[in-house]
Each structure stands twice: as structure tokens, then as C-alpha cells.
Amino acid sequence: MSEVSRRRMFGLAGAGVALAGAGAAGAGIDRALGSHPAAATTDIVPFSGEHQAGIVTPAQEHLHFAALDVTTKDRAELVSLLKTWTDAARKMTRGQDVGATGAIGGSPAAPPADTGEALELPPSALTLTIGFGPSLFDDRFGLAASRPAALAELPAFPKDKLEPARSGGDLCIQACANDPQVAVHAVRNLVRLGFGTTEVRWSQLGFGRSSSTSTTQSTPRNLFGFKDGTNNLKAEDPAALDEHVWVTEADGQPWLAGGSYLVARRIRMHIETWDRTSLDEQEKVVGRAKGTGAALGQTAEFDPVDLHIGGAGGEPLVPVDAHIRLASAESMGGAKILRRGYNFVDGSDGLGHLEAGLFFICFNRDPRKQFIPMQKALSAKDSMMEYIQHTGSALFAVPPGVSETGYWGDTLFEG
Amino acid sequence: MTLPKRLFALAGSAALLTLAACAGGQDSGAPGAAGPVTVAATDTTCEVSTATANAGNVTFEVTNKGTKVTEFYLYAEGDRIMGEVENIAPGLTRKLTVEVAEAGTYQTACKPGMAGDGIRGAFTVTGGATKQADANTELAAATSGYASYVATQTAALQTETQKFADAVKSGNVADAKARYATTRVYYERIEPVAEKFGDLDPAIDVREADLEEGQQFTGFHRLEKDLWANGLQADSAQVADKLVADVNDLVGKTKTIELSPLDLANGAKELLDEVATGKITGEEETFSHTDLWDFQANVDGSKGAVQALRPVLQARDPQLVSTIDGQFANVQKLLDATRAGDGFKYYTELSQDQVKEFASAVDALSEPLSKVAEVVAK
Numbered sequence: 001m002s003e004v005s006r007r008r009m010f011g012l013a014g015a016g017v018a019l020a021g022a023g024a025a026g027a028g029i030d031r032a033l034g035s036h037p038a039a040a041t042t043d044i045v046p047f048s049g050e051h052q053a054g055i056v057t058p059a060q061e062h063l064h065f066a067a068l069d070v071t072t073k074d075r076a077e078l079v080s081l082l083k084t085w086t087d088a089a090r091k092m093t094r095g096q097d098v099g100a101t102g103a104i105g106g107s108p109a110a111p112p113a114d115t116g117e118a119l120e121l122p123p124s125a126l127t128l129t130i131g132f133g134p135s136l137f138d139d140r141f142g143l144a145a146s147r148p149a150a151l152a153e154l155p156a157f158p159k160d161k162l163e164p165a166r167s168g169g170d171l172c173i174q175a176c177a178n179d180p181q182v183a184v185h186a187v188r189n190l191v192r193l194g195f196g197t198t199e200v201r202w203s204q205l206g207f208g209r210s211s212s213t214s215t216t217q218s219t220p221r222n223l224f225g226f227k228d229g230t231n232n233l234k235a236e237d238p239a240a241l242d243e244h245v246w247v248t249e250a251d252g253q254p255w256l257a258g259g260s261y262l263v264a265r266r267i268r269m270h271i272e273t274w275d276r277t278s279l280d281e282q283e284k285v286v287g288r289a290k291g292t293g294a295a296l297g298q299t300a301e302f303d304p305v306d307l308h309i310g311g312a313g314g315e316p317l318v319p320v321d322a323h324i325r326l327a328s329a330e331s332m333g334g335a336k337i338l339r340r341g342y343n344f345v346d347g348s349d350g351l352g353h354l355e356a357g358l359f360f361i362c363f364n365r366d367p368r369k370q371f372i373p374m375q376k377a378l379s380a381k382d383s384m385m386e387y388i389q390h391t392g393s394a395l396f397a398v399p400p401g402v403s404e405t406g407y408w409g410d411t412l413f414e415g
Numbered sequence: 416m417t418l419p420k421r422l423f424a425l426a427g428s429a430a431l432l433t434l435a436a437c438a439g440g441q442d443s444g445a446p447g448a449a450g451p452v453t454v455a456a457t458d459t460t461c462e463v464s465t466a467t468a469n470a471g472n473v474t475f476e477v478t479n480k481g482t483k484v485t486e487f488y489l490y491a492e493g494d495r496i497m498g499e500v501e502n503i504a505p506g507l508t509r510k511l512t513v514e515v516a517e518a519g520t521y522q523t524a525c526k527p528g529m530a531g532d533g534i535r536g537a538f539t540v541t542g543g544a545t546k547q548a549d550a551n552t553e554l555a556a557a558t559s560g561y562a563s564y565v566a567t568q569t570a571a572l573q574t575e576t577q578k579f580a581d582a583v584k585s586g587n588v589a590d591a592k593a594r595y596a597t598t599r600v601y602y603e604r605i606e607p608v609a610e611k612f613g614d615l616d617p618a619i620d621v622r623e624a625d626l627e628e629g630q631q632f633t634g635f636h637r638l639e640k641d642l643w644a645n646g647l648q649a650d651s652a653q654v655a656d657k658l659v660a661d662v663n664d665l666v667g668k669t670k671t672i673e674l675s676p677l678d679l680a681n682g683a684k685e686l687l688d689e690v691a692t693g694k695i696t697g698e699e700e701t702f703s704h705t706d707l708w709d710f711q712a713n714v715d716g717s718k719g720a721v722q723a724l725r726p727v728l729q730a731r732d733p734q735l736v737s738t739i740d741g742q743f744a745n746v747q748k749l750l751d752a753t754r755a756g757d758g759f760k761y762y763t764e765l766s767q768d769q770v771k772e773f774a775s776a777v778d779a780l781s782e783p784l785s786k787v788a789e790v791v792a793k
Contacts, residue, residue, distance in 0.1 A: 071775060109677065110789030196742060196779035199771075 044123045047093045049401040050258050051246065054127030054176050055338065055363050056235040058214035062180040063206030063342040064187040065264065065359065067133070067169025067394055068198040075141045079413050081197045085130070085190055086407040095123030098189045115192070118185035126177040128186055130408045131262045131396025136170040146412055148253040150261060150366045151397045157379040159389065166266050166392030169201045174262070174361065176340075180207065202392065204266060206342025206359045213340060219293060219301060223269055223343050223356055224387075226286050227293030230301055231328075233338040244336045244370065245363050255411040258400030260363040263337075263371045266344075266392030269357035274387045285383045287322030295324060307331075321383040327374060335370045337362040357388065367395060450474075451510065454525065456503070457481040461525030461534035470542040473515050475500075475523075478508040483527045489513050489538065490522040492671060497521065501529060518543040553727045554676045554791070561679050561723035565605050568716075569666040572601035576662045580655035583638055583647065592642050596705035596758065599635055602662075603712035604719065605669070606689060607682035612668050618661045622699065634658055636701075643702035676724060680788035683720035686713040687781045695774050697762040707759035710773075711750055717784070718743055724791060732790045735783055742780035749776055 045053045070078055088098045097103050099113025106113055137147035173190055177183040184205070191200055210222045211229025215236045222228040233240050249257040274282070283290055293301035297309040297317040307325050311317040318325050329336050340363065345356040364370035379385060399409050451474040453464040458481035477487040477500060486501035489511075498513030515521065518541050524533035575598040582591035602609065602620065610616045617625075619634040626632055632640075633654055641651050674682075693699040694710040721728070721739060728736050749772055753760045765773075 071779070107789045107792060109792035111785045192782065195782040196738070199775040199778070 043125060044094055045125050045127050047090050047128075047402065048404050048406075051401045052127075052129045052259075052398060053093070053401075054129035054174055055245070055260060055340070055398070056213055056241060057125070057127050057176070058217055058235065059209040059212060059340055060125050060127070060176040060178045060183075061207070061209055062177055062183050063209075063359065063361075064175045064180075064183040064203065065206065065361070066173045066175075066187050066191065066203040067201045067264075068171045068173070068191070068194065069201050070136065070140070070170045070198050072197050073140050075413075077197055078141060079407075079409075081194055082130075082409050082413070083407045084193050086402060088189060088193060089128040089186070089408075092118075092186045092189065093123060093126045093128060095121075095126075098193070115185065115188055117188075118182050121179055121182050121185075124177040124179040124182040126175065126182050126186055128190075129174040129176075129262075129398060131172040131174070131398040132409065132412070133169045133171065133394065133396050135168065143412065146253060146255060146415070148247075148251075148256055148397060150252070150368055151395065152368075154263070154367070154393055154395050155372065155376075157375050157390065159379050159385055160393070161389050161391055162393050163391050166202045166204075168394050169396075171198065172262065172264070172394065172396045180205070204264075204344060204359050204392075205346075206344045208343040210341045210343050210358055211339040213338065222358055223271060223345075224274055224282070224286070226282075226288060226290055227301060228341075228358075229339055230288075230293055231305065231324075233336055240336070241338070243365075245338050245365055247365055251366065255415045256397055256399065257411075260365065260398045261367050261371075262396045262398050263360070263362050263364070263367060264392070264394045264396075265360040265375075265390050267358045267360050268355070268389045268391045270387050270389070271354045271356055277387075284319050285323060285387070287318045287324035296322075305330075319383070321381050323378070323382050323384045326377045326382050331377065332370075332374055335374065337364045337370050337374065363398065451476040454478065454487060454523070455480055456485050456487065456525040456527065458483050458527045459534075461487075461523065461536060463523050463536050463538070466537060467539045467541060468515070470515055470518055470540050472512050473540070474510060474512045476508060476510050477503055477525075479503045479505050481505060481527055484529055485525055485527045486529050486533075487511060488522075488524040488526070488533065489515075490524060492519070492521075515540050516543065553730070554724075557676055557679060557723045557727060558674050561674060561720055564719045564723065565608055565669055565674075568601045568605045569669050572598070572605075572662060573666050575601060576659055579638075580659045583642075583655040584652045586647060588642055588647065591638070592703070595635070595639060595642065595703060596700075596708035599705075600708055600712040600715075602635070603689075603709045604716035606713065606716065607678070607685045608669055608672065608674070609665060611672065612665060615661055615665045615668070619658065619665065623701070624698070634661070639700065639702045676727070676791045677788055679720040679724055680791045683717040683724075683787060684781060684784045686717040686720075687777055687784055689713050691774070691777050691781065695770060695777065700762065704761035704763045705758075706762040707750065707753055711759065714743070714746055714750070721784070721787065724787065728787065728790055731793060732786075735786060735790060738783045739780070739787075742776070742783060746773075746776045746780055749773055 045057050047053060072078060091098055097105075097114035097116075097119075099106075101107075101113045103112045103114040103116035103119055132151075134147070134151050134153055137143045137151065173187055175183040175186040177186070187203065191198075209220055211232050212219050213232060213235055215234050219227040219230050233244055235241070245260050247256045247259050247261070251257075277285075279290060283296065288295050292299070294303055295305040295318060297306060297311075298304075305318070305324060305328060307316065307318050307328065307330060309317045325331060339360070341358050341360040343356070344359045345354060347355055349355040362371060379390075399412060402408055402410070452468065454475050454477040455462040456477060456479050473489075475487060475489070477485075479485050482505055484505070485503050486499060487503065487509075488499045489497040491497050497515060498511055500509050500511040503509045519539075521538040521540060523536045523538045526533035575594065579591060579594040579598045582594055606616075609619070617630070617634075620636065621630070621632065621634055622636050623632055623640060635658065637654050638651065638658065641647050641654075690710050690713045694706045694713065697704065697706050699709055700706045721743075725736065749769075750759070753765065753769070
């Protein structure tokens with residue numbers, strides 16, 4: 001059997017469904033049969049480009065994030081894996097199986113090349129984004145001289161309770177998709193291809209994007225029930241992205257031009273104590289109204305935040321220790337970050353409490369000027385710290401996008 | 416020790432692989448055979464519509480007309496499982512297609528209540544497709560090479576088990592403890608072969624945690640518990656005698672077993688699966704914590720099977736051979752680092768980091784090992 005296209009299979013299976021839904025029949029059939037490429041692309045995020053997909057791509061609904069350590073000391077082996085991964089990612093983001101023979105096309109005597117749990121599932125806007133941790137730039141692969149100054153281990157922040165088994169890593173893979181199984185499938189297959197060269201250090205599942213990265217998206221709510229990401233950087237503002245997200249050649253390491261820095265923080269939320277907190281207190285902690293999402297003192301979600309409105313007794317309406325005040329660009333000397341976090345619930349903690357929170361991911365051009373000062377201010381002063389705890393932490397340099405014929409990290413390894 | 420379900424999966428996949436390897440096999444639908452062999456199973460009977468079939472694919476259609484859940488088996492000589500279908504609820508009909516390449520006398524069995532030896536019947540297969548091993552002298556050499564490896568291991572197993580049992584029976588706990596892990600080595604090296612004999616493997620090697628309701632706790636791990644946790648019991652000597660008898664029975668049966676090259680390939684992988692699921696977690700040797708002896712033995716056994724196939728693999732996929740060699744060496748290096756005296760550290764002495772290192776190395780070895788069967792089947 002030749003290469004099996006997962007998407008083609010879906011197309012055939014989906015036709016009946018589309019016909020049944022008379023209302024959208026026209027577009028539905030075209031899309032299901034794959035005869036209308038323009039419509040089909042809404043489900044496929046292009047893999048190649050100037051920047052990696054999965055950064056300003058409108059945030060998908062689900063996440064599977066994995067941090068890996070490289071177990072080989074052979075640079076050629078690592079490069080070979082990155083090439084294999086890139087090939088696999090090209091296929092999976094198009095909704096195809098991994099490997100020459102896919103999930104069911106190979107020898108019955110062999111384990112299938114693709115694990116198969118995404119058969120019949122559409123591409124689901126899958127994006128795969130890779131990053132390189134500070135530890136990759138030690139003496140193993142001759143990369144020490146290419147290590148950007150901004151790629152230093154994050155400092156210790158007050159109140160951190162970091163678990164080593166949820167922190168760090170030589171590499172990371174961020175898989176985002178509108179179907180959780182598609183995201184899990186992608187990471188699982190890349191991990192499998194990496195056996196013998198890489199090993200998983202930790203991983204995290206996320207559901208319910210907790211920020212919007214496009215003006216076309218509504219603002220979601222986090223597990224505290226508040227709209228999150230209202231003031232996030234958006235894909236539609238390329239000037240702001242150039243200023244705050246994309247690394248340039250002038251920033252130090254030419255290989256990283258067009259790339260960015262990814263900060264991952266696993267933030268455990270003390271859900272039960274939050275739920276016993278009065279609405280008034282909750283809104284003061286966040287600095288926004290729970291219903292509309294408007295900043296305190298404003299009426300609509302996107303009304304500009306004014307940190308200077310005084311309330312009764314001269315106290316500012318947005319309290320001095322409110323989350324949005326401390327994280328605001330105004331307080332941070334103009335610094336902004338692009339957030340791309342997800343809610344997580346990892347069951348319960350054995351004490352009857354939800355093991356839940358926010359898996360915070362942000363992209364920024366220089367963590368020394370953006371994420372680090374912001375987190376220092378928050379962990380020291382933010383009243384929300386009473387309800388949250390940072391349990392995992394990692395930083396990765398995210399290389400630029402891949403050309404049609406290139407591979408992840410080629411500017412670093414070939415440069 | 417694996418659960419019975421895994422055992423059947425092993426037998427099932429081996430049959431499937433043979434099927435794929437011999438694409439020219441005859442079908443029971445060929446002239447002379449009229450459709451599937453029907454089996455009417457009740458709680459006390461097992462009526463098979465015909466007792467003969469041509470070699471090739473034989474399909475059974477089993478209808479459960481009884482009141483208990485049942486299962487159906489086709490056994491080759493020595494109760495080697497050729498194929499089985501389990502969990503047939505009352506009123507249900509299930510199909511089972513078995514590839515029977517060789518002429519000979521087989522046995523059908525219904526097992527109402529899914530327990531015991533079942534209701535047996537003779538089943539004769541005539542004609543006979545060419546066995547894969549005969550088609551290629553290299554592969555034939557591989558299987559005969561591995562057969563002599565198995566023979567060496569079982570001979571040692573027999574001798575050592577007797578000594579271990581004698582130590583238990585004489586109440587010499589220190590001697591028995593010293594012999595426990597080193598005796599098991601011979602068993603762990605040939606575990607995939609041992610697992611081909613239905614109830615013998617659980618009798619010899621069941622773990623307490625895996626016992627099913629009504630199943631007796633016998634064999635190595637029962638004595639392990641006596642020696643390390645409870646002290647010798649009134650029936651420890653009996654258990655030791657039964658272990659010797661079961662091992663002797665097993666050794667006898669291995670002498671007649673015929674393994675295909677695919678059995679070797681899958682066995683090599685399955686030994687590593689054993690390590691990944693049982694030894695790395697410290698579950699196998701709950702009381703003695705001698706998991707690393709088993710780990711080493713599983714690796715040895717896996718290597719033994721791969722070595723037997725080596726000329727074939729080298730000719731067909733030299734890259735795979737060098738990958739496997741490298742990963743075997745890596746696992747061995749980690750094992751060597753945990754050596755203590757003539758043996759190894761106890762599982763409880765390993766750090767979490769060491770356990771993770773082992774897990775990672777086993778994953779890295781198992782991936783390429785899982786590709787051996789395909790290369791052999793080419």
C-alpha cells in the first residue's frame with residue numbers, strides 16, 4: 001500500500017456527514033471532498049514560513065507540550081533526528097500519517113510507522129513548534145559559542161516551588177490543535193522517533209486556551225473564571241510583534257533571527273480557596289470585572305485600562321497589588337509579552353483538591369527585558385500569588401521558521 | 416511472568432506473522448473444504464463439525480450455546496497454542512482463523528468458564544504448506560541455533576531449580592535466598608518460550624499481585640515471599656516439589672517445540688517489554704528486590720535470539736544491526752554500573768534517576784528491536 005493520507009480518508013468519511021447537514025451543504029461537500037483547497041486550508045496551518053507556526057497562529061483549543069533531553073552526544077545524530085522530526089511534522093500538520101507506510105500501510109510483521117490514533121481525524125489546525133533549552137548549548141554538540149546571552153537559566157523567583165521533574169529540558173515540542181487527540185498523536189510520534197536520541201523529561205497536557213492571539217478570537221476564561229488575555233499581543237499587529245516577539249539579527253545571534261524565546265511555567269491554582277473568595281475580592285485581585293472583563297472603572301472589556309482612577313478614600317480602583325496593574329506595559333516600562341497559555345487539570349492531588357491551573361506559555365524577544373522583570377514584580381507583589389504557585393519552569397530559544405526544504409534548527413547547525 | 420492475556424496475544428501475533436510470511440498458504444475455502452468449521456459449545460460439550468482440514472488457513476466459527484462465558488483454542492502438540500478466541504458470551508458466535516502450515520495432529524478445546532484444560536478433541540490437518548524456515552537455510556540455521564541456546568538454558572534451569580528446592584526443603588533459608596535470583600536467570604532468559612506452554616508459566620512464575628480468584632499461589636514467587644517476607648510455611652516444601660515438577664515438565668516440552676524465525680524476533684522484543692513493564696518498576700521481585708538479575712537475564716535472552724538471527728539481519732539490514740548492537744551495549748553499560756559482587760544492587764537501592772536512565776535505554780533498544788520481525792519476514 002502506498003502512503004496513506006489521513007486527510008483523504010477523512011474526506012471520504014466526512015462526505016456523508018456534510019450531505020446530511022443541508023444548511024451548509026455547498027461548502028461542506030466541497031470541503032469534505034477536498035475539492036476546494038481554499039476552504040480546506042482553514043484546517044491546515046502552513047508548516048513553513050518566516051516564523052514557526054504556533055506562535056501568532058490563532059490559539060487552538062488544545063495543547064500537548066513536551067520537554068526532552070538529548071541522550072546522544074553525537075551532533076550528527078541530533079541533526080538527523082531534527083530532519084526526521086521536520087519531515088514528520090510537515091506530514092502531521094497536513095493531516096497525514098508519519099512514515100512512508102503510515103498507520104496501516106506497512107508490513108503486518110512490523111509495528112506501524114504511525115501510531116494511528118489520529119486516523120480519520122482532520123488536521124485540526126495542528127501546529128508543531130520546537131525550542132532549544134539553555135542546556136543544549138553545553139559542550140556536547142559544539143554549540144556553546146552560538147548560545148544567545150538571553151538564553152540563560154531563569155533566576156529563582158520568590159514563592160517558586162519548582163519541581164525538577166517539571167522543569168528544564170534540552171528541547172521542547174509545543175503541539176497545539178483543535179482536537180486534543182491530534183496534539184497528543186503528534187507528540188507521541190515525535191517522541192517515538194526520538195527514542196535512542198532523546199528522552200522525555202516532562203510533559204503537560206492543556207485544554208481551553210487561556211488567551212487569544214488574534215483579534216478574530218473571543219477572549220477565553222481561565223480556571224479562576226476570568227477573561228484572560230484581553231490585552232495580549234495579537235497577530236494582526238505586526239509592528240508590535242516585531243518590537244516584542246521576534247528576535248532580529250542585531251539582537252546577538254544571527255541564527256535566531258526570526259525566532260523568539262518561549263517561557264513555560266506550570267502554575268498550580270489553589271482552586272478551592274479561590275472559590276471561597278468573595279466576588280469583590282476576586283475582582284480586586286485580578287483588577288477586572290468578572291462578568292464583562294472590563295478593567296475596574298471601565299465598562300467594556302476592551303476599554304483602555306486606566307490605572308489612575310481613584311475610588312473611595314483615594315484608593316485606586318485598580319488596587320496597587322492587582323494582577324493587571326503589575327503586569328501592565330505601563331508598569332513594565334512598555335514591555336509586553338505574547339501569551340499562549342492553556343488551562344490544565346491533572347486530576348486531583350490526593351488531598352481531594354484539583355491538581356489544576358494554568359500552563360503559562362509566553363513568547364518574547366528578550367526574557368531579560370520582558371518576562372523576567374515582569375515575573376519578579378508579580379511574584380513579589382501580586383495579590384494573586386496567594387492563590388497560585390509556580391511548580392514548573394523552563395526557557396527555550398525558538399528558532400525561526402523552516403523553509404520548504406529546510407529543517408528545524410538548520411540555521412543553528414548549518415550556520 | 417505475564418498475564419494470561421499477554422500470553423495469548425503472543426501466540427496470536429506469532430500466528431499472524433507466519434501468515435504474512437507465507438503468502439501462498441492455502442485457504443480452508445479451497446476445494447475440498449466447505450466453509451468454516453463450526454463449533455457448538457455448551458457448558459459440557461464441544462461439538463466440532465469436522466475433525467480434519469487442509470493445511471493453510473483454517474477458520475472456526477464458535478457458537479456458545481451454554482450458560483457460561485467460554486473460549487476456544489487450537490493446540491499443537493505439547494499444548495502449544497496455535498490460535499484462540501476468548502470471552503465468547505452465551506449466545507454469541509465468534510470467528511477464529513488460524514494459519515496451520517504443517518500437517519499433523521492438533522487439538523481443539525472449548526473452555527466453559529474460561530478455566531481448566533477444556534473439552535478436548537483431536538483435529539487432523541493434512542497436506543501442508545512449506546514452512547518458512549525450510550525456505551531459507553540461513554533462517555533454518557537461526558532457529559536451530561536458538562534451539563540449542565534454549566536447550567542449554569533449560570538444562571541449567573532444571574539442575575539449579577532442584578538445588579534451590581532442596582535448600583528450601585532442608586530449611587536452609589540462607590542458601591535458598593542465595594540461590595533464588597541465580598536460578599531464575601535461566602528462566603528469565605527463555606521466558607517467551609516458556610510462555611508458549613499455557614498454564615505452566617503461571618504455575619512457575621505467577622506474581623502474587625496477578626493471581627486470579629481461586630488461582631493457587633505457587634512457583635518461584637511464592638517461595639520468594641516465604642523466604643523474604645513470611646518465613647518458611649508448612650507447605651513450602653510441597654510448593655518446592657511442585658516447582659521442580661513443573662520445571663521438569665516445561666523442560667520436556669521445550670525439547671519438542673519448533674520455533675519460527677519470527678518467534679525469535681518477537682521473543683527478543685518481548686523480553687525487553689518484560690523489562691520495561693515489570694523489572695523497571697520493581698514489581699517482579701516484590702519481596703527479594705532482585706529485579707536486576709531478571710533484567711540482565713531478559714537482556715541476555717533477547718540478545719541470544721538476535722544473535723541467532725544475526726547473519727540474516729546483517730545481510731538484509733546492516734544499519735539495524737549496528738543500531739541494535741549500540742543500544743544493547745548502552746543497556747549493558749548501565750547494568751554493569753549497578754553490579755555488586757557476583758550479582759547486582761537490589762532494586763530498592765536504585766535512585767529515581769537510575770531507574771529513569773534504565774527506562775530510557777530500554778525504550779531506545781526496544782524501538783529498533785521491534786523492527787527485527789519485519790526484516791526477518793521479508
